[in-house]
Amino acid sequence: MTRPAGEGLSDQERYDQGMTVRREVLSDAHVDRSIANTTEVTGDFQDFITRVAWGDVWSRPGLDRRSRSVAVLSSLIALGHHEELAMHLRAARRNGLTVDEITEVILQSAIYAGVPAANTAFRIASEVFADQP
Structure with missing residues (x-):
C-alpha cells in the first residue's frame, strides 16, 4: 500500500479519525x-497515540x-x-474475537513467546473474562 496522492489528512483530521477508532x-x-487523567506531562503523548496509533495505523484498511x-x-x-494486556483483551472482545479465539492466541504465544508469558496472559485473561458477561 502506497501513500495516497495529495496532501493527505491534516493533524486534526488524523486526531478526529483516531479518536473515533479509539x-x-x-x-x-x-x-x-x-483523557480525564491527561496531565501536562502526558498531553503530547495522548495526542500522539490518538493521531498515530489510532488515526494512522488502526485506521488503515x-x-x-x-x-x-x-x-x-x-x-x-x-x-x-501486562499493564496493557487487560485493556486489549477487552478491546479484542469488542472487535469480535471470542474467548475461545483469544485462548488460542494465548496458547499459540506459548510456543513463540514462552510458557511463562502465556501463563501470565492466561491469568490476566481469566481475571478480565470473569468480570465480563
Whole structure:
C-alpha cells in the first residue's frame, strides 16, 4: 500500500479519525478516563497515540480490527506488557474475537513467546473474562 496522492489528512483530521477508532475499540468510558487523567506531562503523548496509533495505523484498511487485535495481543504477550494486556483483551472482545479465539492466541504465544508469558496472559485473561458477561 502506497501513500495516497495529495496532501493527505491534516493533524486534526488524523486526531478526529483516531479518536473515533479509539472509542470504538476501547470504549467511550476507557477513553474518557484516559483523557480525564491527561496531565501536562502526558498531553503530547495522548495526542500522539490518538493521531498515530489510532488515526494512522488502526485506521488503515489492510487488516480488519479482529486481525489487528490478534497482532496486538501477540505482541503484548511476547513483550511482557501486562499493564496493557487487560485493556486489549477487552478491546479484542469488542472487535469480535471470542474467548475461545483469544485462548488460542494465548496458547499459540506459548510456543513463540514462552510458557511463562502465556501463563501470565492466561491469568490476566481469566481475571478480565470473569468480570465480563
